[in-house]
Amino acid sequence: MSESVSTPRVRFAPSPTGYLHVGGARTALFNWLYARHFGGTLILRIEDTDFERSSEEMVEGILEGMRWLGLNWDEGPFYQSKRLELYRQTAEKLLASGHAYYCFCTREELEQRRAAAVAAGRPPMYDRRCRRIEKDIAAQRKAAGEACALRFAVPEGGATSFEDAVFGKVEFSNAEIEDFVLLRSDGIPTYHLSVVADDIDMRLTHIIRGADHISNTPKQVLQYRALGVQLPVFAHVPLILGPDKTRLSKRHGATSVIAYKEFGIVPEAFRNFLSLLGWTPGAAGKDADGKDREIFGSDELIRLFSLDGISKSNAVFDNDKLAWFNTEYIRAYDAQKLLPLIEEEWAKAGFTPDRSQDEVLAAINLVKPRARNLKDFAIAFRAYFIDSFEYDPAAVAKFLKDDFVRALLVELAARYESTAEFTEASTEQVLREFAEEKGVKAGALINGSRVALTGQAVAPSLFAVMVNLGKNRVVKRLAAANNVGTV
Template sequence: MPDSTPSLEKPVRVRFAPSPTGYLHVGGARTALFNWLFARHTGGTLILRIEDTDFERSSEEMVEGILVGMRWLGLNWDEGPFYQSKRLDLYKATAQKIIDAGHAYACFCTKEELEQRRAQATAAGRPPMYDRRCRKIAKEEAERRVAAGESAAIRFAVPEGGSTSFDDAVFGKVEFANAEIEDFVLLRSDGIPTYHLSVVADDIDMRLTHIIRGADHISNTPKQVLQYRALGAKLPVFAHVPLILGPDKTRLSKRHGATSVISYKQLGIVPEAFRNFLSLLGWTPGNVKDADGKDREIFSSDELVKLFSLGGISKSNAVFDNDKLAWFNTEYIRAYPAELLMPLIEEEWKQAEFTPTRSETEIHQAIELLKPRARNLKDFAIAFRAYFSDEFEIDPAAAAKFLTSDVPVLLKELSARYAAVTEFTEASTEAVLRGFAEEKGLKAGVLINGARVVLTGQGVAPSLFAVMIALGQQRVVARLAAKLA
């Protein structure tokens, strides 16, 4: 798909600006991903900015959680992280510029007064907007009161007529009547900036060319456009991406399951699978087909970077489908060679406090055998333990179903048959078992199911004879004999 991004003279500069009042959630991760893809596609710069001026709710732990989540997804940034809490002088200076330009004023109304007026307006059926009474105070009088130490916030003077509009790269022209925009606060009376001021001051200072963020910010944008114009600054290109909804089409939340990126890491999701899945929530790569003519869904990072454009972003909200994510995860696990899976699996082993006791070659062989059956990375630390160590548990349900009657005794005798063979291949192991079953007048499935349980601890597994080769003759002989009650 051709890139329909409006062209700018300057190199592209974008930012991801999370608030550390929680861990990196799915919506934020998708925003970060889109900014990362756009920066890499255009050869631009991605800036990481931490919007931590909510001092009561922000924490270093949450900051670290955001950084960990981004690193896990492979979203490297070029500049930062910059912390708004360390840039307060910039915001005060920017507010003063807006005042000097005649677009802001001091507001002396107390919190109690404002709450009372809002309640009165609501009761009267009016919008609970600020009534602009301090806007009528003469500038000299306001300056005198501030100089005398009277507490005051700084409000932006929104034009009383007309409208404020901007062109959005996703939604087209967006327009708001100025009568619907209240005189919003820039600086609180304690000198702490509001989001509206700090985001504009930073975006201008950091020379951002594009603002790519969630559609829930559209209502904030006219307030920011007004500040750009008051400061005589050039507007960036705005691109508001659709929201991510749960399967019930409501805003994605904890009731839909995990919402933080780290939660999916803990669930055994491959990071590249999650990144691929996220990229297609609200964006399409165009008419890209698989060999069978179906729309392609699996893309490498390089392919995503090459294909990404703002023109591919949808106006419609995206739906987070856990089943689809599970499909992506299994596809990536199957496609990855053992060497690439190893670091991810080793992390799962570490979390599970599990130490494999087999050689690297044997481990890689087992991983290749197990990949088609893995639902997630955690399977390699839990369900598949028997392939990497002799310390594993047998599933009680599988034992109750398949290790009945005299099956354990028969498996011990089968063990002796395997100990005596000189050739140990898939073909030879199958021939021994089927010949033994025929000799005993049994269906081969009885021995196959029983052997699978004692060799792997599970009632389901890859081909039993492939499992035997992965485990090796000595281990097969020992387990078939040793797992007797």
């Protein structure tokens, strides 16, 4: 089965023992891109048979993360906890065909033997002793109620291999593969059994997942062959590492996708950033000068994505690079597209702008080139949208420490109030003429006005800010300069 299957069926199958993490999101994204590229089907499957650690909260967290990223699925979500009968039926087929056997060893016995093997310098693998029990006797013991698990009978010689779309031929000696458990003694399936039963039942054509699953694949290949089912295409994508080249973890910062939403990351920016962690579009992704492009819209990513572009090398998660993507997307979005994303930040900050829709959109366009994230529109840029805002103490201490400057700003407010024209050119002219009249540098009034009007030491052109805020707000805020920073 080749990559070019006309209607591929792929899946994202997270375990709800934690929120959607970066690695899982990248796997979901690659599957989504592949399905959309070929007009195929993306199935969402929740692997929740770890009943002690799985929770509804984590399931909802996974779904929320996928929705935020815009990764819509076509079928599901299916829950493994509701498909236990399928796994038991699959196990029965393997038992009936002689590819599985009952194991009556207790947990204590297994632990003792593993410890002895380690002490003797041998691999701590199951010694297959229950494999030597005659089938009839094993069935009688099982029927009599003796507790037992079901193990797969791995061939004792030779090797198990498969072709991987990323890594090429991958081969494991069967001597290195333990007779793995299919059903535990309580009847609950292991990952190895449930994933194969589901992938076959859901008619999956491609298994695109992290390279950390490569060691699981021979166990699954053996089951496919034992069940007489054609193998899907396996594509194992490289791991995501932190800047120190160790596997990405909490010590590198947030690993939950929703945390990045809370940081004010634009979902499309995060999607673009994730897509390039371990994948490149090749020659199709270069600009007219032959340089590699990095900004790709969703339609472009879908059109360009292929398994051929997936790297064998691990990817590095660079927070500075993500921040760059975020600023680029914020700058490129028009205000109307940014507005619903920013409104979420305003809601979290507990306010609604007290300006008209047109004024709000104009303010967004004014400040978005300086935005690092969406939260800036509710914190650093709050003064552009509502009259209740805080002043940066450092900015006040630097530019409004002089009472004389404060007094001049109050007087400047009166000048603006009596001015008929209120444009960038006219507001600048008024300020500079006023500074000359008072014998002070215009810069002192510009810096002081910026803090009085926005609460910040850094802002777009002061006179563009004034026009955006409007004459009434400018007059009101400058007139209150004596009260800035006081309680």
